[in-house]
Amino acid sequence: MYEVRNIAFSYSRRKVLRDVSFVVSPGEAVCIVGENGAGKTTLLKILATLAQPDSGLVMMDGQDALARPLKYRRQLGYMGEAPALYEDMAVKDYLEYRAALKGETKKRIRRRVGEAAEMCAVSGVMKSPIRTLSLGMKKRVALADAMLLRPRVLLLDDFLAGLDVSMRNEMGATMASVAAFASVIVTGHEIGDLAKWSTRFLVLSGGLIASTIPAAGLDAATVAARVENALKGAKA
Amino acid sequence: MNAAIITWRRTVGMAKSLFSTALAMAVFFAGAGVSFAFALEMAEGGETPLAVVWASAVSPVLPVLAALLAMDSWSDERRSGRIESLLTIAVRERELTFGKFLGVFTLAMGAVLAFLVSSLAMLSFMAPGALANQTALSFVPGLAALMLQGALWCAVSVFASAAFRHAAAAALTSITLTVLAPRGLWFALMAWAPQGRMAFGEMPLDANVFDLASGIVSTETVLTYLTLTAFALFVSSKFVAAVRLVGRGARALRFSTGVAVALATALAVAAIALFHRTDTTLELPLAQHSGQSFSARTHGILADVRGEIHITAFLSRKDARFRQVGHFLRSFAREAESAGGARLVLRFVDPRWDVAAAERLVRDGAHEDSLVFERGSRKAFVPLAGGFDERLCASAILRVAVPPKRGVVYWTNGHGECSFRAYEPWGMSDIARNVAHYGYRNEPLDLADGEDVPDDCALVVVAGAKSDFSRAEAMRLDSYLRKGGRLLALLSASDAPGIASLLSGWGVRMENAPLKGARTLSGTDVIVSEFSDHPVCEPLKGAQVILEKPLSFTPSAAVDVAGADRVEYTPLARVGDVCVAAAAERGVGTGDDLSLRPTRIIAVGDAAFVMNGQLKMRGNANRDFFLNAVAYLSGTDAMTEPGTEASRLVSGMDRAGRVRFVLVSALAFPALLFVAMAAFVAVGRRRQ
Numbered sequence: 001m002y003e004v005r006n007i008a009f010s011y012s013r014r015k016v017l018r019d020v021s022f023v024v025s026p027g028e029a030v031c032i033v034g035e036n037g038a039g040k041t042t043l044l045k046i047l048a049t050l051a052q053p054d055s056g057l058v059m060m061d062g063q064d065a066l067a068r069p070l071k072y073r074r075q076l077g078y079m080g081e082a083p084a085l086y087e088d089m090a091v092k093d094y095l096e097y098r099a100a101l102k103g104e105t106k107k108r109i110r111r112r113v114g115e116a117a118e119m120c121a122v123s124g125v126m127k128s129p130i131r132t133l134s135l136g137m138k139k140r141v142a143l144a145d146a147m148l149l150r151p152r153v154l155l156l157d158d159f160l161a162g163l164d165v166s167m168r169n170e171m172g173a174t175m176a177s178v179a180a181f182a183s184v185i186v187t188g189h190e191i192g193d194l195a196k197w198s199t200r201f202l203v204l205s206g207g208l209i210a211s212t213i214p215a216a217g218l219d220a221a222t223v224a225a226r227v228e229n230a231l232k233g234a235k236a
Numbered sequence: 237m238n239a240a241i242i243t244w245r246r247t248v249g250m251a252k253s254l255f256s257t258a259l260a261m262a263v264f265f266a267g268a269g270v271s272f273a274f275a276l277e278m279a280e281g282g283e284t285p286l287a288v289v290w291a292s293a294v295s296p297v298l299p300v301l302a303a304l305l306a307m308d309s310w311s312d313e314r315r316s317g318r319i320e321s322l323l324t325i326a327v328r329e330r331e332l333t334f335g336k337f338l339g340v341f342t343l344a345m346g347a348v349l350a351f352l353v354s355s356l357a358m359l360s361f362m363a364p365g366a367l368a369n370q371t372a373l374s375f376v377p378g379l380a381a382l383m384l385q386g387a388l389w390c391a392v393s394v395f396a397s398a399a400f401r402h403a404a405a406a407a408l409t410s411i412t413l414t415v416l417a418p419r420g421l422w423f424a425l426m427a428w429a430p431q432g433r434m435a436f437g438e439m440p441l442d443a444n445v446f447d448l449a450s451g452i453v454s455t456e457t458v459l460t461y462l463t464l465t466a467f468a469l470f471v472s473s474k475f476v477a478a479v480r481l482v483g484r485g486a487r488a489l490r491f492s493t494g495v496a497v498a499l500a501t502a503l504a505v506a507a508i509a510l511f512h513r514t515d516t517t518l519e520l521p522l523a524q525h526s527g528q529s530f531s532a533r534t535h536g537i538l539a540d541v542r543g544e545i546h547i548t549a550f551l552s553r554k555d556a557r558f559r560q561v562g563h564f565l566r567s568f569a570r571e572a573e574s575a576g577g578a579r580l581v582l583r584f585v586d587p588r589w590d591v592a593a594a595e596r597l598v599r600d601g602a603h604e605d606s607l608v609f610e611r612g613s614r615k616a617f618v619p620l621a622g623g624f625d626e627r628l629c630a631s632a633i634l635r636v637a638v639p640p641k642r643g644v645v646y647w648t649n650g651h652g653e654c655s656f657r658a659y660e661p662w663g664m665s666d667i668a669r670n671v672a673h674y675g676y677r678n679e680p681l682d683l684a685d686g687e688d689v690p691d692d693c694a695l696v697v698v699a700g701a702k703s704d705f706s707r708a709e710a711m712r713l714d715s716y717l718r719k720g721g722r723l724l725a726l727l728s729a730s731d732a733p734g735i736a737s738l739l740s741g742w743g744v745r746m747e748n749a750p751l752k753g754a755r756t757l758s759g760t761d762v763i764v765s766e767f768s769d770h771p772v773c774e775p776l777k778g779a780q781v782i783l784e785k786p787l788s789f790t791p792s793a794a795v796d797v798a799g800a801d802r803v804e805y806t807p808l809a810r811v812g813d814v815c816v817a818a819a820a821e822r823g824v825g826t827g828d829d830l831s832l833r834p835t836r837i838i839a840v841g842d843a844a845f846v847m848n849g850q851l852k853m854r855g856n857a858n859r860d861f862f863l864n865a866v867a868y869l870s871g872t873d874a875m876t877e878p879g880t881e882a883s884r885l886v887s888g889m890d891r892a893g894r895v896r897f898v899l900v901s902a903l904a905f906p907a908l909l910f911v912a913m914a915a916f917v918a919v920g921r922r923r924q
Contacts, residue, residue, distance in 0.1 A: 008485075009483050009484075009485060010483060010484045010485075011482070011483055011484070012484065045320075048320075048324045049323070049324065049480065050320055050323060050324065050479070050480055051480065051482050051483050051485075051486070052480065052481065052482075052483055052485040052486035052489055053483070053485045054483065054484050054485035055485070070326050070328070071326070073324060073325055073326040074326040076324060078320070078321065078324040080317060080320050080321065082317060084316050084317035084318040084320065084321055085318070086246075086250070086318070088250060088253045088254075088921075097242065097246060098321075098325075100238075100242045101239055101242050101243070101322075101325060101327060102325045102326065102327075103238065103239070103326060103327075142321075145321070
């Protein structure tokens with residue numbers, strides 16, 4: 001069980017997050033939506049230990065995860081807003097390097113890389129240099145990197161941004177398949193696409209979770225309409 | 237540690253695919269090439285070993301290489317946003333920082349090693365003489381010194397890279413911290429603090445490399461560098477971690493980070509202070525290469541003398557010899573300390589900066605470019621012109637402690653000889669002063685006044701007589717020689733025939749044989765580097781004597797008469813088959829008659845070879861040749877100890893050769909290297 005409890009964060013005097021709390025169960029793909037500047041990326045950075053909250057806790061299996069960051073990061077996969085990769089490396093080399101850096105044993109690196117590549121559909125470009133790939137393929141490589149060691153929590157920041165429809169569908173499907181073994185928290189503005197693959201939507205507004213919209217069992221259009229309404233309501 | 241090794245591999249691997257690495261290498265090779273060529277010229281004829289010259293030349297360029305190699309190490313990660321993906325994995329920042337440091341350090345040391353190989357290869361083609369007596373082992377201390385200093389520069393450069401998003405800003409900061417700031421502070425100290433100026437020799441960073449490369453290992457130096465390297469890496473990792481310290485919630489972390497950095501600073505300062513107090517200096521056994529191996533005689537003198545002796549180096553800091561003098565004096569002081577005798581207190585007076593101290597020295601009789609030895613009111617001066625060595629300094633110490641008394645060197649006059657009292661370029665005051673340093677007294681000898689050569693005469697010097705000796709004068713000289721006298725004749729083509737006939741009677745015949753294939757510096761002089769095993773020139777092997785249009789010598793009919801009249805002729809120095817300096821000795825075959833003092837004559841085919849003007853030329857052993865001749869003729873040991881002179885650095889390059897060396901080492905080779913590396917990078921990218 002992954003729990004975010006009363007998280008608050010401010011840059012100097014500007015309060016970005018006031019009191020954010022939610023729970024994500026294993027197998028869930030939770031999507032956080034909100035306007036630009038609502039604090040989605042900041043929240044994910046806090047969850048990825050890239051920023052310190054003013055107050056609040058991140059609990060994992062009942063323990064304060066931020067108190068033992070190294071242990072927490074072993075179970076974490078993070079994909080930032082823009083794919084930041086080593087452009088000079090081939091995809092395979094990059095993934096192997098990252099797996100080794102994350103502490104995977106030599107024997108299992110190949111298997112892990114193979115699995116992640118298969119799941120993210122980058123097996124066909126394993127020998128290609130990253131600089132020659134399209135943005136969509138780079139995002140897939142970044143996603144493969146984030147899920148290399150089968151993390152228990154996967155944080156994906158605005159990961160459908162800049163992708164075409166078919167690529168968004170493929171990435172969404174991948175995200176859904178990852179949710180089989182991890183708690184996925186994703187942010188983005190592509191509500192229609194995200195609605196197909198997410199189990200729940202959290203609307204972030206005014207530094208709080210303004211509303212929670214379940215998506216499981218509902219068709220994407222209905223969910224998208226509810227989320228849009230919730231966003232409008234929060235704005236009003 | 238696993239993450240550090242992976243990051244190290246990645247840093248090295250990435251460098252292979254960057255044009256900036258090729259540029260950094262080319263800049264380093266060009267800078268180090270210029271520096272080495274310049275240092276080689278400055279060290280020509282000196283006693284600084286090639287390995288030390290090389291390490292000292294590379295040292296100032298190393299921070300630039302480290303800055304260029306490390307500038308992207310963290311700043312690129314920050315700029316591209318990859319730092320976030322690095323900081324969200326279960327690895328400590330210090331492991332990543334250490335890995336990047338190792339990568340940059342490996343590349344920098346690889347470049348240093350490649351520069352060593354390339355510069356030695358170029359020397360082996362263009363100046364093989366410079367590589368005489370050199371072994372690969374002699375370069376190990378220099379490499380170790382550069383590794384020690386390079387580690388610090390790399391750590392500082394990684395720190396600068398961690399502090400800035402832009403690589404150029406990181407490189408500039410790094411160069412400021414490692415080059416501009418320390419050297420600027422040094423210049424400020426030199427400009428505004430007379431006491432500091434006089435207490436310090438050369439810039440500590442340069443002195444450290446010079447000493448370590450010479451095999452003098454100070455625990456303080458080594459531990460200080462290691463401590464500063466560790467400190468720089470610690471601060472770097474804190475700067476990397478600072479990426480997380482955004483927002484108000486990180487206040488506590490920011491405070492604890494600040495405290496940690498402050499504590500580390502205090503700890504580093506305390507450790508360095510402790511190292512300073514508990515300093516121990518070890519001297520590696522690099523005797524024949526360090527140039528600072530002190531003879532048993534010197535050790536004995538230093539052990540016997542008691543009390544405090546002040547040594548002042550009275551020369552400009554801009555002088556090319558300053559570094560060597562500083563290093564020599566530090567080694568000399570350490571030797572005295574280990575001998576347990578006199579305590580040597582060093583001081584450095586720059587005539588341009590320390591005007592008051594310089595005035596006092598001049599009032600005391602010191603000349604610029606000299607070492608002044610003082611004990612109470614007793615003073616001795618050792619001029620630095622033409623080289624100096626431990627023997628001269630030991631003699632100076634002996635003089636201020638117990639002044640020795642030797643015989644008188646009589647210089648003939650009245651025939652247009654060079655005056656030993658003349659300070660002009662054509663005078664011989666300089667060499668006469670050297671002779672006086674060894675305890676001899678210089679006196680003029682006028683054979684025309686009817687008196688014989690005095691009994692206290694150690695030897696007679698005929699320094700280029702232009703008019704003929706009268707018959708009476710020649711007879712008096714001959715009579716002196718027959719009683720076991722000693723004659724040093726410096727001859728030139730314009731010399732009158734009187735002295736030539738006198739010499740002929742003693743086994744040495746003057747000629748004017750053409751010198752075929754002789755090497756020259758200016759076109760009119762001749763480089764003499766072939767010496768026999770005679771005591772006068774045996775220590776000079778490997779060195780060069782420069783003679784101006786020299787006369788030649790052959791044995792005359794007087795050579796090899798039996799019994800006590802037997803004359804032995806020995807060529808001292810040759811140019812090809814032509815002998816340009818010769819020695820003759822009569823009475824060497826007398827067997828058991830030890831009471832018989834043999835007559836000794838040395839003839840040199842150039843009357844001007846120890847004139848003041850000639851001695852100012854660097855890279856020759858004229859002074860040593862003359863002093864050894866004086867020592868041999870007066871019956872004392874050679875003043876230049878065997879083994880010391882062989883360690884002189886003689887590249888044998890003439891002006892054209894030097895220009896060629898600079899062009900190849902600083903321009904052609906770096907350009908070629910850049911093209912090759914850039915092509916390698918381009919081909920690699922195209923293949924991908």
